[in-house]
Amino acid sequence: xxxxxxxxxxxxxxxxxxxxxxxxxxxxxxxxxxxxxxxxxxxxxxxxxxxxxxxxxxxxxxxxxxxxxxxxxxxxxxxxxxxxxxxxxxxxxxxxxxxxxxxxxxxxxxxxxxxxxxxxxxxxxxxxxxxxxxxxxxxxxxxxxxxxxxxxxxxxxxxxxxxxxxxxxxxxxxxxxxxxxxxxxxxxxxxxxxxxxxxxxxxxxxxxxxxxxxxxxxxxxxxxxxxxxxxxxxxxxxxxxxxxxxxxxxxxxxxxxxxxxxxxxxxxxxxxxxxxxxxxxxxxxxxxxxxxxxxxxxxxxxxxxxxxxxxxxxxxxxxxxxxxxxxxxxxxxxxxxxxxxxxxxxxxxxxxxxxxxxxxxxxxxxxxxxxxxxxxxxxxxxxxxxxxxx
Ligand code: PHB
Numbered sequence: 138x139x140x141x142x143x144x145x146x147x148x149x150x151x152x153x154x155x156x157x158x159x160x161x162x163x164x165x166x167x168x169x170x171x172x173x174x175x176x177x178x179x180x181x182x183x184x185x186x187x188x189x190x191x192x193x194x195x196x197x198x199x200x201x202x203x204x205x206x207x208x209x210x211x212x213x214x215x216x217x218x219x220x221x222x223x224x225x226x227x228x229x230x231x232x233x234x235x236x237x238x239x240x241x242x243x244x245x246x247x248x249x250x251x252x253x254x255x256x257x258x259x260x261x262x263x264x265x266x267x268x269x270x271x272x273x274x275x276x277x278x279x280x281x282x283x284x285x286x287x288x289x290x291x292x293x294x295x296x297x298x299x300x301x302x303x304x305x306x307x308x309x310x311x312x313x314x315x316x317x318x319x320x321x322x323x324x325x326x327x328x329x330x331x332x333x334x335x336x337x338x339x340x341x342x343x344x345x346x347x348x349x350x351x352x353x354x355x356x357x358x359x360x361x362x363x364x365x366x367x368x369x370x371x372x373x374x375x376x377x378x379x380x381x382x383x384x385x386x387x388x389x390x391x392x393x394x395x396x397x398x399x400x401x402x403x404x405x406x407x408x409x410x411x412x413x414x415x416x417x418x419x420x421x422x423x424x425x426x427x428x429x430x431x432x433x434x435x436x437x438x439x440x441x442x443x444x445x446x447x448x449x450x451x452x453x454x455x456x457x458x459x460x461x462x463x464x465x466x467x468x469x470x471x472x473x474x475x476x477x478x479x480x481x482x483x484x485x486x487x488x489x490x491x492x493x494x495x496x497x498x499x500x501x502x503x504x505x506x507x508x509x510x511x512x513x514x515x516x517x518x519x520x521x522x523x524x525x526x527x
Contacts, residue, residue, distance in 0.1 A: 139287045144170040144258070145453055147278045147292035149265045149305055151180060153241065154421030154438035155298030156248040159257055160200060161446035167453055170290050171257065172280055174264035177249060184328070184398070185241040186351070186359075188212075188338075188432035190523030191234045193439045197244060200251045209239030210352075215521070217508055218341035220501060221388040224508035225337075231511070231518035238338075240353060241435055263288060268295060268308035268417065276416050293453055294416045296445065298438075301407075303423035310411040320404035320428060320483060321490050322346070323366035327378060331358050331394025340430075340486055341386045342504060344497070347487045348385035349430075358394070361402075363487050370399045404428040404483065406476055412465040420445060425472050430486060431479035436523055441468050443526055471524065478520035 146162055148155045151173035159169045173180065189197070189209070197205045213235045216223040228235055252259050263280040269289075270276045278290040297305020332355065339350040346363035353359050362381050373381070375396050383391055407426040412419055421438030444467050448460035485503055489496070507513035 139289075141289045141291065142170060142258070143291045144168050145293050146170075146449060147276075147290040147295045148172075148298055149278055149296070149303075150298035150300060150421070150423070151175075151245075151249070151259060151261070152298060152300065152421060152438070153244060153248070153435050154423075154442050155296070156245065156252060157196065157439055158296060158298065158420070158442040158446060159252055159259075160248065161442065162449065163255060163257065165446065165450045165454070167449060169258070170260070170292070171252070172260045172263040172265065172278070172288075172290070175261065177261045180261075181242055181246045181249065183242055184353075186429060186432065187238060187240040187244060187435060189237045189239050189244075190436045191236070192443075192523060192526055193436050194237045194239070196439060196443070197239075197247070200247065201254070202251050203247050204243065205237060205239050205247070208243055209237040211235050211237050212337055214518075215337050216335065216339045217504070217517070218339055218386060218389065219343070219504040219508075223339070223389065226514050226517050226521070228518045228522050231515045232522050234518075234522040236432070236522055238352060244435070260288075265299060265304045268305055271308045271417055272415055274416065292416075294418070294449060297417070297419040297423045298421050298442070300422045301426055303419055305417060306409055306419045306423050309414045309417050309419060310409060314411070315407055315409040318406040318480075319366075320406075320487070321366070322363050322487055323368065323404060324349075324361040324402045324429065325364040325368060325370065325373075325378070325381070326359065326361045326400050326402060327382075327396045328353065328398040329358050329360070329394045329396045330356060331392045332356065333358060334391045335389065339386060339389065340482070341389075342486045342488075342500070343385045343387055344488070345381075345384050347430075348382055350382075350386060350391065358392075360391070364401060366401070366403045368401050370401045402429065404430075406480060408469070408472055408476060412468060413461070418445060418464070420468075424468075425476070427475055427479040428483045429479075430482040431475065432521065433475040433479050433523075437472060437475050440471050440523075440526060444468055474520075474524060481520075482517075
């Protein structure tokens with residue numbers, strides 16, 4: 138049951154970063170093998186957020202069969218709420234760009250279908266266990282499957298798009314070597330059957346904490362409210378959840394409906410110290426985590442691999458190491474901007490446990506500064522809709 142395959146780029150992880158990378162490499166004529174420990178069904182059914190920047194949408198729209206324009210919906214702004222009133226941040230007017238709401242699992246379904254249709258070597262149910270030859274010209278990914286099979290993928294380059302518990306990161310720099318922050322609050326998230334409570338997403342600050350009113354479709358809505366990171370998602374009744382949400386969006390009546398999923402998310406920021414070493418690199422959640430308040434996660438993953446694909450093209454097709462040597466710094470430039478934006482949105486909107494009356498009034502001063510000044514609103518609009526890739 139031991140098998141060995143040889144390819145140009147071995148990609149560990151079939152999430153947005155790994156699949157978009159394999160697509161971009163194939164377009165450049167570079168072969169890759171993609172493995173993921175999960176099944177195709179699991180990847181396609183895990184519901185995750187999906188606010189896509191214009192650049193991400195343009196890239197996805199160019200992939201055959203993409204439904205980003207038909208299933209996704211364009212959002213030209215958000216509402217920032219505080220002190221009981223809403224303030225629209227007009228993305229198109231302020232930054233000349235929009236975002237799209239297209240849930241990540243829908244994007245993944247499209248990407249997997251497109252990769253399979255074009256003959257991509259894509260293997261589900263294979264768990265990478267080690268990276269061998271990390272210092273040489275021919276690194277190898279060692280993987281196993283549930284049936285006791287073993288696979289060695291020898292490649293010119295190995296990319297870890299394998300999420301926050303990345304095996305490739307461990308081979309580069311040790312598993313947690315990097316810059317880390319854990320926030321003293323989490324998000325209690327629900328999915329419910331109801332029409333949208335508003336046309337656009339609402340990011341609301343209130344004396345009781347933050348709430349986000351998001352959407353999934355005309356009949357399913359996603360909402361979150363700030364909670365203890367150790368909260369038990371099953372400990373609240375539906376009525377208590379609606380009360381918590383409504384209290385955090387004062388002045389705007391939410392449309393309630395049956396809640397069919399609930400979860401508690403922890404909020405973290407992380408950037409790995411080393412993104413590349415020799416012929417290994419990490420991208421997406423393997424390289425960084427952002428709190429969800431800035432809606433940056435998937436966009437940052439796509440930006441990493443757009444830059445990496447260009448660098449691998451130079452390296453593997455023209456033996457030019459110029460771009461790969463500059464890649465980590467180029468990626469980190471955007472990653473730290475997104476880290477700052479996500480941290481800023483998070484701290485501006487949440488109420489930290491133990492916040493004093495000074496903290497609270499200062500925060501309202503900040504929110505009023507942003508909402509009342511065109512420069513403030515433009516800063517938010519530019520960060521949220523994403524910086525051009527250059
Ligand atoms: C979501 O719809 O799940 C969502 C939207 C915007 C965010 C975070 C999550 O900033």
